Amino acid sequence: MNYKQKSHLHPDLLNPAAANLDPDKLLGRWINTNWETRGIAECTVAREGDDINVHIIGVGEDGPIHWPTARATPLANLEEEAGQRTPAMTATFDLGFMRADTHIRINKGVFVIVLFVTFLDDSGRANYLNREFFYRQA
């Protein structure tokens, strides 16, 4: 079997139960822990057929801004600090004038979105990264 690092040979990658690929823990509506955020207000992760879809609502001047829904790629989590193995996923949001490449995971019950924003509109804004934290809406 081809490999480029030892983890490529991890036996759990061939064992769906052990790989913990089930994204169910990520499903639901998640609200930003920071009420004063100027970034992402909330995020909803939903299963639709075989797809996992992510919908983000940004904070706007005059009200919420609905981003186009993105299909997520669920990822197994081999190991993380403190032995956590919660599933993660990536999703890319294409808004035309900008693209946001994200990875999303749960860390000790907190839903974390890490965002890498690339501007495509020659506006002179720097491509940037950000992290925001969310709690599950009961």
Next chain:
Amino acid sequence: MSKPKYAQLSDLIELDPIKHIDPKPLLGHWINSNPDTISIARINITEANGKLQLQVFAVGPDRLIDWGIASAEVFAPNPASSTGAGFTCTYDFGFAEARFQAMIMKGLLVLAQFHTFKDGSNRASYFMREYYAMTHEHFDQ
């Protein structure tokens, strides 16, 4: 001047255009904080011809594996900044692809890796997140 398009209020800024994001905070030799890692042990980050370049050394079953050099994109901490705070990069090995999203936090480089297999081996796509500290030691292997 008209307002730029935005998807979150934090992106609605007026500024002199940022022409270059300085990658200097990212440059150097980074070593994994976990000596028992089964993933990437070391990363050399350099700048060549205005582009950020990575050279990755990963842990194999019996020796380090040099992944060679790949170009990376630099990211600032906000849209008005010209200081590098992270990067993205992709290594395509043919049988698999490794994508990186990395950021500096409290002096550590936090590297998120996303591995996808394309060889029909039925291995699950997976995620890893590890921490790297800047070292003054130079390493070629």
